[in-house]
Amino acid sequence: MKYGIVALSFFSIVANATESDSANIKNMTVNMMGQFYNVPKEKQSLITVEFLESSDQHAEVVSATPGGNVCNFQLDKAPNDVQTPYGWLIKSTR
Numbered sequence: 547m548k549y550g551i552v553a554l555s556f557f558s559i560v561a562n563a564t565e566s567d568s569a570n571i572k573n574m575t576v577n578m579m580g581q582f583y584n585v586p587k588e589k590q591s592l593i594t595v596e597f598l599e600s601s602d603q604h605a606e607v608v609s610a611t612p613g614g615n616v617c618n619f620q621l622d623k624a625p626n627d628v629q630t631p632y633g634w635l636i637k638s639t640r
Contacts (some may be wrong), residue, residue, distance in 0.1 A: 563600040567623070567633070571595070574632035575609045575619055583615045605634070 563571065572595045580590045592612040599606040605621045620637040624630045 563597075563602060563605055567602070567605075568597070568600065570632040571597075571600075571605050571607060571621060571634055574621075574634055574636075575607055577632075578619075578636070579609050579611055579615070579617060582617075583611045583613065585611050585613070 575595045576590055576593045579585065579593050580587070585593060589612055593609060595607050595609045597605065597607050598618075603623045606618065607621070608616065608618045610616045618640045620639075621634045622637050624633050624635050628635075
């Protein structure tokens, strides 16, 4: 009787958010920060958005206004049958 060793390698592929998704996330975050903190439209380009995590279904970003207000957003990709302006839903903020 012969014995053999079978080695299996397991790996996972983590898909990053596409460029389009990243742009939509950034635009949504800037829009929310601008509205919430009353940032004039002409200054909204100064709102920063930093990606902490991103995949094809989830993202976490931290955003800051020129006035120093900072907010962390956790986002989920909207299901295909849900219409949203940016294609993403805010899961939580802090």
